[in-house]
Each structure stands twice: as C-alpha cells, then as structure tokens.
Amino acid sequence: MTGENTLVEVRDLKVHFPIKRGVLFDRTVGHVKAVDGVDLRITRGRTYGLVGESGCGKSTLGRALLQLTPPTSGEVSFDGVELTTLAPNKLRAMRRRMQMIFQDPMSSLDPRQNVESILTEGLQAHGIGGDRDGRRKIIAETLDQVGLPRWALSRYPHEFSGGQRQRIGIARALVLGPELIVADEPVSALDVSIQAQVVNLLDELQDNLGLTYLVIAHDLAVVRHISDTVGVMYLGALVEEAPSDRLYTEPLHPYTRALMSAVPVPDPDVEDRRERILIAGDLPSPANPPSGCRFHTRCPWAQPTRCADERPQLREIGDSRVACHWAEQIASGELRPHKVSVQITRPAGEGEEPSVVSAPTEPGSFV
Amino acid sequence: MALLDVEDLSVTFARRGQRTVRAVDGVSFSVDAGEVVGLVGESGCGKSVTSLAIMGLLPKQPGLQVAGKAVFDGTDLLQIDERSRRDIRGRDVAMIFQDPLSSLNPVVPIGLQVTEVLTRHRGMRGEAASKEAAQLLDRVGIPDPKRRLKEYPHQLSGGMRQRALIAMAVACQPRLLIADEPTTALDVTIQAQILELLKDLVRDSGTALVMITHDLGVVAGMCDTINVLYGGRVVETARRRPLFRQPRHPYTVGLLGSVPRLDAGRGERLNPIPGSVRDLLPWPDGCAFAPRCDRRVDACLGEPPELVLTHDGRSYRCVNPAPLPGLTSGDEVRAAVPGQATPGSVPAQAVPDEPPAVPGLAAAPSEEETP
Numbered sequence: 001m002t003g004e005n006t007l008v009e010v011r012d013l014k015v016h017f018p019i020k021r022g023v024l025f026d027r028t029v030g031h032v033k034a035v036d037g038v039d040l041r042i043t044r045g046r047t048y049g050l051v052g053e054s055g056c057g058k059s060t061l062g063r064a065l066l067q068l069t070p071p072t073s074g075e076v077s078f079d080g081v082e083l084t085t086l087a088p089n090k091l092r093a094m095r096r097r098m099q100m101i102f103q104d105p106m107s108s109l110d111p112r113q114n115v116e117s118i119l120t121e122g123l124q125a126h127g128i129g130g131d132r133d134g135r136r137k138i139i140a141e142t143l144d145q146v147g148l149p150r151w152a153l154s155r156y157p158h159e160f161s162g163g164q165r166q167r168i169g170i171a172r173a174l175v176l177g178p179e180l181i182v183a184d185e186p187v188s189a190l191d192v193s194i195q196a197q198v199v200n201l202l203d204e205l206q207d208n209l210g211l212t213y214l215v216i217a218h219d220l221a222v223v224r225h226i227s228d229t230v231g232v233m234y235l236g237a238l239v240e241e242a243p244s245d246r247l248y249t250e251p252l253h254p255y256t257r258a259l260m261s262a263v264p265v266p267d268p269d270v271e272d273r274r275e276r277i278l279i280a281g282d283l284p285s286p287a288n289p290p291s292g293c294r295f296h297t298r299c300p301w302a303q304p305t306r307c308a309d310e311r312p313q314l315r316e317i318g319d320s321r322v323a324c325h326w327a328e329q330i331a332s333g334e335l336r337p338h339k340v341s342v343q344i345t346r347p348a349g350e351g352e353e354p355s356v357v358s359a360p361t362e363p364g365s366f367v
Numbered sequence: 368m369a370l371l372d373v374e375d376l377s378v379t380f381a382r383r384g385q386r387t388v389r390a391v392d393g394v395s396f397s398v399d400a401g402e403v404v405g406l407v408g409e410s411g412c413g414k415s416v417t418s419l420a421i422m423g424l425l426p427k428q429p430g431l432q433v434a435g436k437a438v439f440d441g442t443d444l445l446q447i448d449e450r451s452r453r454d455i456r457g458r459d460v461a462m463i464f465q466d467p468l469s470s471l472n473p474v475v476p477i478g479l480q481v482t483e484v485l486t487r488h489r490g491m492r493g494e495a496a497s498k499e500a501a502q503l504l505d506r507v508g509i510p511d512p513k514r515r516l517k518e519y520p521h522q523l524s525g526g527m528r529q530r531a532l533i534a535m536a537v538a539c540q541p542r543l544l545i546a547d548e549p550t551t552a553l554d555v556t557i558q559a560q561i562l563e564l565l566k567d568l569v570r571d572s573g574t575a576l577v578m579i580t581h582d583l584g585v586v587a588g589m590c591d592t593i594n595v596l597y598g599g600r601v602v603e604t605a606r607r608r609p610l611f612r613q614p615r616h617p618y619t620v621g622l623l624g625s626v627p628r629l630d631a632g633r634g635e636r637l638n639p640i641p642g643s644v645r646d647l648l649p650w651p652d653g654c655a656f657a658p659r660c661d662r663r664v665d666a667c668l669g670e671p672p673e674l675v676l677t678h679d680g681r682s683y684r685c686v687n688p689a690p691l692p693g694l695t696s697g698d699e700v701r702a703a704v705p706g707q708a709t710p711g712s713v714p715a716q717a718v719p720d721e722p723p724a725v726p727g728l729a730a731a732p733s734e735e736e737t738p
Contacts, residue, residue, distance in 0.1 A: 053554035131389040161643040192581060196639030198624035203636070218554065221584075225627035225637070248629055262559035263629050264584025268607045271588035272632060278563060279556050281510075282524040 007180060007212050008042040008065065013074035015057070015064045019287060032287045034060040035071075036236035042180070047213040049208065049227030049244065051220050051259070055283055058216045062182045066098055067091060078180070093335065096126045099173035103185035105165035109157040115168055118155040119175050122246065124270065126176060138175060145208070146171045148203060163194035174209075182214045187222060199226055220263045224248060230257050235286055235294040242320035252322040252331060254301045255279075280340045285326040293325070300337035301330050369397035370575050371421075371460075373545055374436040376445075378413070378420050381430035390416040392599035392650050393435070398543065401502075401573045407622075410471045411644050413599040414579045420445070422462055423452050439543065439703045458488040461536035465548035467528035472519040477504075477515025477531050481541035484538040494539060503534040507564060511526070526557035530564070537568055543578045544569075549587065562589060583626055587611060595619050598647050598655030605681035615688040617662045654685070 004172040009037055032059040042048045049225045050058045063069040065076055067083050078098065083091065102108035109118060119139045129135035143150060146167045157165055166186065173181055184200065187195040203226060205211055217223045223230055224244045231241045232255065240253040251257045258277040265271060279298045290297045296307040306312075306325045314321040317328065329335045378391040389414040398404045406414045419425045434675065437444045439460060444452065456462075464470040472480060473597045481500040489534035491499055497516060503513035507530040520528055529549065534661075536544060545567065550558035569576050578590055586593055593610050595603040595618065595686040603616040614620045642659040653668035654660070660667070663720055666686045674681045 053556060161645050163643050191644060192583075192622060193409060193640040194643055195624045196627075196637040197641075199627065199638060200637055220555065221627045221629045224629060225532050243449075253723070258556060260629070264558075264562075264582060265629055266583035266587045266611065266623060266626050267628070267630075268587045268611050276559060276563070280560075282526055282557070283554075288578045295385055341591075 005044045006041050007044040007079055008214070009075075009077045010038060010040045010061075010065060011075040011077075012057045013038045013061065013076065015060050015065060015069060016072045016081060020274075030287050033236050035064060035136045036289075038233075038236075039072075040231060040238065040241065042212060042213055042214060043228075044179075045206075045210050046228040047226055049223035049230040050214065050216045050224045051218065051230060052233035053218060053283055055284070055286065056233045058218075058233050059184050061233070062100075062214060062216045063182050066095075066100060066182055068100070078181055080098075093126075096128075096176045097178050098180040099176060099178040100170050100184065101166075101173050101183040101186050104189050105169045106157065106160065108169060109165060109172075111157055114154055114156050115148075115171075118157075118168065118172055120312060122172065128176065132183050142171045142175045144197060145174060145205060156206055161194075162190050163197055166190060166194075167201070170198075170205075174205070178211070180212045180214065182216070183220070186215065188217060188219060195222070202226060220259060221265075232259065235284065235289050237294065238314060238321075238323065239295065240322045240324075241314065241321060246319055250318075250320075250331070252317060252320055252327045253262050253295075253324045254299045254330065254337075255295050256298075260332060277337065293323070298340060300340055301326060301335050302340070303335070370400045370402075371398040371577075372436070372438040372441060373397065373421065374438070376417060376420060376435035376437060377423065378416050378431070379434075380428075381432070383430075389599055389649075391420065394592045394596070394599065394601055396601055396604065398575050398577055400542065400575055402572045402592065403576045403577045403578060403590045405571060405586040405593040405668070407583065407586055407593060408594060408596035409581055409622075411525040412596040414596050415547055415731050417596075418462065418547050418577065420581055422445065422456060422545065423449070424462075431735075450465065454488075457484055457541075459541055460545065461539070461541040463529075463536050463544065463546040463549045466552050467525065467532045468520060470532060471528060473520055476517050476519055477523070480708045481516070481535050481538060483574070484535050485694045488539045499538075500534075503538055504531065507531070507534045507537075508560070511532070525553055528559060529553060529557075529561055533561070533564065533568070537572070537574070540572055541578070543575045545579070548581070550580075550583070551580070557586075558596070563588070583622060591699060595622070598650065600650060600655070600684065602656065603681070603683040605683075606679075609681055611628055613689075613692070614736070615677075615683045615690055616656075616685050617660045617687075617689060618656050620689050621659075662689065675732065 011044065013035055015035040016033050018028040019030045019032060020026040023030045038061055040048065050061065052058045058150055060069060064071045071084060074084070078094065083094065086094065095128060107189065116139065119142065120135055123129050123135050123138065129138050140150065147263060148164065148167050148171065159167065160168065183202070187198050199222065202213065206213065212241065215226055227244045229241060229341070230244045230247050231238050232253065234255050240251070240256045247256065247321055248260060251260050258279045261274060261277045277300060279300065284297060292308045292310050293312050296302045299307070303326060310325065312323040312325050314323045326335055374395050376391055376394045377389065379387055381387045389730065394413065394417050399525065406417065408414050416425070418427060423444065425431060428536050433445055435445065439455070444455070463573050471536050478497060478500055479504065481503060482496040485496045498514055501512040504515055509515050509527055509530050523531065549565065550561050553561060562585065565576065568574060578586065580586060590607055592604065592606055594601045595616065597618050603610070603614070610619065611623070614623055619733055621640035625640060629658050640659050646658040648657050650671045654672050657663050657667040664687045672684050672686045674682050674684050
C-alpha cells in the first residue's frame with residue numbers, strides 16, 4: 001500500500017499511559033488511552049492537519065510519531081524505515097530529518113542561550129556544517145528564510161516578541177534541513193495579526209523547501225487554512241479524515257459536523273444563517289472511554305443499535321475516511337438528530353461510578 | 368440615556384525607575400440596556416484593564432491612576448466609595464472572568480460560592496439560599512445541581528466551571544454583565560455551548576452585556592455594537608454588519624484580513640498586519656497604529672487623529688481610512704490593502720527612519736501572547 005510519495009505511515013498506533021496508585025508499591029490501576037489505534041499516511045510535500053479538542057490525544061500522537069513518547073504498540077514508518085524498532089543511535093541520526101515546532105516559544109527556548117547558540121546546538125549534535133564558518137553560513141541562510149535580521153544572533157529569547165520567538169523556534173527546526181516538521185499548536189499562543197504572519201511563513205517555507213508538515217492545532221480555521229488533508233480526532237482515535245475543502249462543505253461524522261458548526265466565523269451574515277449543532281456535555285475520560293463508538297454518549301444522531309456496542313472502523317466514503325456506522329444515512333438526511341441528555345463519565349475508581357443524569361434545561365443539544 | 372457611559376477613561380501605571388505605562392488612554396463607549404457591546408483587540412490593547420477599571424477591581428497600588436468617567440445609571444462608578452461600589456458590584460453589574468479555575472476559590476464548595484452572592488445582596492440564608500443556588504445552576508445547564516453544590520471547583524470540568532461562574536454572575540439579575548474573554552480557555556464545542564447560554568440569558572432577562580474578546584468570530588455572532596481597541600483607545604466603533612462589511616480603520620481591515628476563515632477556499636494567502644503590537648507610537652505623537660499601517664500618510668504623525676463621526680452612527684479614529692467601496696463587498700475592502708505584508712519583512716522596524724528597535728525595550732506592555 002505504501003506509495004512512492006508517502007513519507008510517513010502510521011499503523012494502529014497506540015500510546016497508553018499507566019495510572020499509578022500507592023506510595024511504596026506502585027500499582028497500575030488503569031491506563032489512559034491517549035492514542036488508541038490510529039492509522040494515517042502523510043504524503044511527501046503536503047500538509048496533514050490534526051484537529052480535536054484538548055485531551056483527544058493529538059499532541060501525544062505527534063510526539064509518538066517522532067518517538068519522543070515511546071508508543072505502546074503499532075508501527076511508524078518514515079520514508080520506509082520502521083522507527084519503533086530502530087536502534088537508538090540510528091534513531092538519533094533520523095531525527096535530523098524530522099523536527100518539531102512547539103506551542104509556547106518562550107518555554108521551548110532556553111532563556112540563557114542566545115539565538116546563535118540555540119541554532120548551533122543541533123548542527124553540532126549532528127555534525128553538520130564542518131567548522132564554525134560553515135555553520136555560520138547555514139545559520140545565516142536559515143535566518144533569512146524565517147525573516148529574522150542578522151543582529152538577532154547575539155540576542156536572547158526574552159528580547160524578542162512572541163511572533164519573533166516563534167520564528168526562532170521555526171529556525172531551530174529548519175536549520176538541520178528536515179523533511180518532516182511536526183508543528184504542535186504553532187500559532188495558538190500568538191495574537192491574531194501575528195498568527196497570520198507565522199501561518200504565511202509556514203506556507204512559504206513549504207513552497208520553497210518542499211517540506212512535509214504535520215500540523216496539530218485545536219483551531220479548525222487555522223488547520224483548514226494550511227492543510228491539504230485534515231484528520232479529526234476524538235478520544236484517541238481518528239473519526240474522520242478528509243481533504244480540507246470537503247471537511248467544511250461535506251462533513252460526514254457527527255462530531256465533525258458539530259465541530260464545524262461550533263467554530264465562529266467572522267461574518268455576521270454567515271453567523272446568523274448557520275445551523276448550530278451543540279453537543280451536550282464534556283469529553284468523557286480517556287481512562288474510561290465509552291464502549292462502541294466513543295462519541296455515542298454525546299452524539300445527536302446516536303442509534304439504539306450498533307453505536308453503543310460496536311466500534312466503527314474508518315471506512316472510505318468518496319474522498320473521505322469516516323468512522324461512523326450511519327454516515328450515509330446521516331448525510332442523506334434519513335436520520336434526524338435528536339436531543340441528547342448529558343452523561344457524566346468519570347475515570348474508573350474516581351468519584352462515583354459513571355451514572356446517567358438528565359439535564360432538564362440544557363440549552364438545546366441542537367438548535 | 369445609556370445604561371453605562373464610559374467617557375475618556377484612562378488608566379496609568381507608574382513605577383519608580385520605570386517608564387509610565389498608559390494601559391488605557393482615553394476610552395469612550397456606551398452600552399444601552401439590553402444591548403450586547405463588544406470590545407475587540409489584541410493583547411495589550413487595554414480591553415481587560417478597561418473592564419477592571421469600570422468594576423473597580425484594579426489592584427490598589429501606588430502609581431495607579433484612573434481618570435475619566437464611567438457613569439452607570441447616573442452614578443459615576445469611578446467616584447463612589449468602596450462600600451457603595453460593593454453594593455453595586457454583583458447586584459447591578461457583574462463580571463465573568465476568563466479563567467474559571469483561577470477565579471473560583473479552590474477550597475470552597477461551589478454551593479457556598481454561589482450562596483455567598485445571594486446572602487450578600489439578596490439577604491437569603493440557609494435552605495432558601497441553597498435552593499435558589501440549585502435553581503441557578505440548573506438554569507445555566509449544570510446537570511444534577513443539588514450534588515454539584517457540594518463539589519469543589521477541581522471536580523468540575525472547564526465548561527461546568529464557567530457555567531458556575533455565570534450562575535454566580537446572574538444570581539442577582541444584574542442589569543449589566545461584563546464578560547472578559549469568557550470562552551478563550553475553552554474548547555470550541557464548549558465555547559459554542561457557553562455562547563449560546565449567554566445569548567439566552569441576555570435575551571430572556573434583558574441584561575446588557577459587554578463582551579471582551581480577541582475573537583472576531585465570537586463578536587460577529589453576538590454583538591450589536593463593536594468597539595475595536597488599539598493601543599488603549601477605541602479606534603473604530605460600528606454596528607455589527609457595517610463593521611464586517613466595510614471596515615474603515617486600517618487596523619480593523621488588517622484584523623479581518625489576518626483571520627483564516629473556515630468557509631474560505633484553500634490556498635488563499637492571509638493579509639497579516641506587519642510588525643507586532645509592540646511597535647506602538649504614543650498617542651500624543653500621532654496615530655499609535657501608524658508604525659504598522661500601510662495607509663500611513665504624513666498627517667498620521669504629529670498629533671493624534673481626531674475621532675471622525677459619520678452619518679450612520681459609526682466612528683473611527685483615522686485620517687486616511689480605507690475607502691468605502693461602491694459595492695458592499697468585503698473582498699474589495701481587503702483588496703484595498705496591498706499585500707505588502709510579506710512574512711519575510713522584518714517586524715519591529717516598520718517606521719523606516721527609526722534605528723532598529725530592541726524589541727525587549729519597547730514602550731508598549733510586553734505581554735503579547737494570549738495566556
């Protein structure tokens with residue numbers, strides 16, 4: 001199945017974190033299933049966007065892909081090389097080709113290192129550039145690419161504004177000449193006007209250098225703007241994957257529909273006309289996820305059969321892949337949304353057992 | 368007469384040995400009863416300080432100066448003494464904060480925090496108070512309110528905490544509600560729930576709402592009138608539709624061009640504003656936005672631009688506003704701004720003849736990141 005131009009392929013990736021209890025003897029009392037069986041493929045030179053609400057496992061997936069968090073099971077192949085079983089020294093050499101951009105540029109840059117030192121460190125670790133002059137040349141080129149002035153080299157992170165700090169973070173990733181860049185919430189800590197600058201910069205770098213991106217963000221509008229393909233995650237699994245244009249025009253999974261209708265659009269006409277699908281309640285705990293389809297506790301289209309006891313697999317409908325038993329029926333309007341009562345799901349062993357309570361005046365599960 | 372009239376409000380923080388910071392520099396706006404008014408701007412524009420000054424919640428510290436007027440229903444909130452202000456606060460004017468976890472007391476059960484308001488302002492006690500508190504929680508959509516009353520803030524999810532905070536704010540049916548970034552800390556689906564709840568509350572009770580946010584999308588769906596702030600002043604005021612269709616101030620145009628839209632096609636480049644919020648000119652020296660503005664003319668420098676009132680009740684503070692397109696199309700307005708803001712252009716040097724500014728030492732408040 002691996003095509004010529006697939007750079008990254010992830011198969012059935014799982015990352016489970018143990019929940020420990022006890023003082024002397026750590027007992028494992030359960031697992032937080034942060035990522036629970038994800039398959040995805042990233043085409044070379046394209047951008048794959050990953051969206052989802054906080055706690056859905058999107059950042060863990062990004063880190064597991066780079067082997068920064070060891071996956072519990074599953075396979076990750078990068079340019080044909082299997083990363084999960086790779087020897088540490090070989091993995092270290094591979095890291096040169098896959099870099100990461102972090103969310104908060106202030107906490108991901110060492111405040112005691114100046115920009116030159118930040119950018120040199122990676123080059124030294126990988127033995128690129130030979131001597132000092134060679135490295136300086138590479139660094140100077142990288143600074144030009146990200147739009148930072150030369151005098152930045154001798155300065156420290158606190159002397160820069162948020163947008164410029166993020167440019168330093170991007171420069172640190174770029175300086176090694178990577179093929180894949182995993183950007184975890186690259187713009188969410190920035191102001192609106194600065195966000196646009198950084199988004200444009202990422203776009204431009206991709207055009208010039210042929211980079212492949214995995215962009216992880218909670219802001220659907222940003223992700224849709226920069227991605228070719230968007231994957232929507234819910235509770236550790238992909239629920240839908242579609243070309244970014246289709247995702248807005250024809251969302252298939254009920255969760256995607258709700259997510260799309262919840263994002264505010266800066267246009268009063270659109271806002272007034274839109275149909276809002278409000279999903280009731282909060283994200284269930286990933287330590288004790290609902291059975292069957294994980295979204296069925298909050299889904300306005302949930303059916304009495306299949307949804308609660310059979311976990312839907314991603315299947316292809318048109319250009320999209322969707323994990324919903326009833327996607328076609330919902331798309332054709334055969335199934336209508338109904339009101340959902342709020343269910344409270346708690347982690348196993350914490351507080352009361354999961355119990356179902358109705359919310360008398362929950363303001364509309366759909367409007 | 369308007370319910371709240373803020374006139375020429377300014378807040379200055381002076382510290383010995385440090386430059387004086389004018390966080391709010393002559394903000395004026397008004398809120399009518401039952402109206403939803405938005406204050407929009409990026410971090411550091413003074414929107415939160417404005418709301419805290421109106422509520423009298425700015426930390427008392429030497430060097431803090433609040434000037435101007437904030438007349439609520441005939442009383443100037445800035446002039447009255449602390450005791451009468453406490454009577455008004457919570458009863459007539461209430462506030463919802465951005466981060467519900469840090470604005471709820473972590474060691475006091477939710478129920479006690481809600482009944483506190485009822486006891487203070489409505490003189491309710493014991494059984495009656497807790498019954499009313501349960502009703503309030505029920506009204507804001509918290510399931511199983513009786514049990515929730517005994518729980519502590521950490522036991523509630525983010526959305527539930529924000530609902531509890533809203534319940535406290537609406538406990539006394541205030542006439543004015545100030546919501547400072549009420550949904551910024553929440554996920555989109557929860558944000559949609561909370562916004563819907565706020566809309567319902569405003570519609571049902573006729574409460575006026577001041578919505579402080581950086582999200583133009585939230586404003587587009589909720590507000591009747593919108594004030595855009597920059598550098599501590601209101602730079603543009605307009606009704607909702609005209610503002611989005613025909614933004615006049617270049618900063619508003621820039622903001623709208625910076626936001627990726629969910630319903631736009633892929634591949635459209637954004638038109639960001641060059642530079643950063645730190646490249647600020649002090650208002651007495653001209654327009655604060657001039658260093659980043661691509662419609663800058665010589666008249667922008669020297670003195671602050673006057674507020675221009677136009678016939679349709681909108682106003683802007685600009686000497687060279689974006690032209691009104693003959694056709695009312697948002698695209699043409701955007702096209703009026705040349706896309707010279709390439710990401711490669713170096714920020715912090717937007718004024719050509721100035722020496723390269725050391726970013727860390729700029730005059731503007733240094734918080735650029737939204738928390």
